[in-house]
Amino acid sequence: MDYQILVNKDNPLPRAHIPNNLVEVNSKYKDNIKLDKKAYESFILLQKEALKYNYKIDIESGYRDYDYQENLYNRLVKDKGYSYAITRIAEPGKSEHQTGLAIDFCIYKDNKCYIEHEVEELEETKWIHNNAYKYGFILRYPEGKEDITKYSYEPWHLRFIGDISSVLYNNKITLEEYYEKKY
Numbered sequence: 001m002d003y004q005i006l007v008n009k010d011n012p013l014p015r016a017h018i019p020n021n022l023v024e025v026n027s028k029y030k031d032n033i034k035l036d037k038k039a040y041e042s043f044i045l046l047q048k049e050a051l052k053y054n055y056k057i058d059i060e061s062g063y064r065d066y067d068y069q070e071n072l073y074n075r076l077v078k079d080k081g082y083s084y085a086i087t088r089i090a091e092p093g094k095s096e097h098q099t100g101l102a103i104d105f106c107i108y109k110d111n112k113c114y115i116e117h118e119v120e121e122l123e124e125t126k127w128i129h130n131n132a133y134k135y136g137f138i139l140r141y142p143e144g145k146e147d148i149t150k151y152s153y154e155p156w157h158l159r160f161i162g163d164i165s166s167v168l169y170n171n172k173i174t175l176e177e178y179y180e181k182k183y
């Protein structure tokens with residue numbers, strides 16, 4: 001598995017791309033979530049560390065296959081139109097979730113589960129953004145980098161990239177910039 005794989009609007013995956021190390025995830029939020037084995041094991045370590053601060057983080061979405069993404073995308077285009085959909089959801093083949101290395105996290109707090117935009121202002125989220133790199137993750141679509149990633153800010157979306165995560169975190173760069181500038 002290439003943990004540093006770059007998947008975006010210019011670098012799509014074929015329909016047939018299926019990761020070979022997928023494992024079943026234990027999530028309170030939803031059944032049947034799968035992730036790359038190493039990405040999941042790393043997330044568990046992050047989750048355990050978070051718990052020391054009483055931050056309860058979990059997985060809301062992991063691996064999505066090509067057909068699933070196609071359905072999501074088509075539905076959003078139908079409901080909200082192309083120009084809305086194109087900046088908010090990946091077209092089939094262009095989602096990192098197809099790699100099995102992307103995680104949408106959620107946060108349990110006050111008997112509620114916070115997902116997607118709801119996590120933005122939480123202290124847990126801030127902590128995750130500043131500590132996930134220690135476990136091989138980056139915040140894949142940061143605020144202020146929309147012109148580079150071609151995605152709106154997604155405070156909930158983490159991407160496992162392995163050892164280079166600290167390089168990206170310390171230099172405040174995206175995966176696109178990492179490849180561009182050859183750090």
Ligand SMILES: [Zn+2]
Pocket residue numbers: 061097102103104156157158
């Ligand atoms: Zn995501």
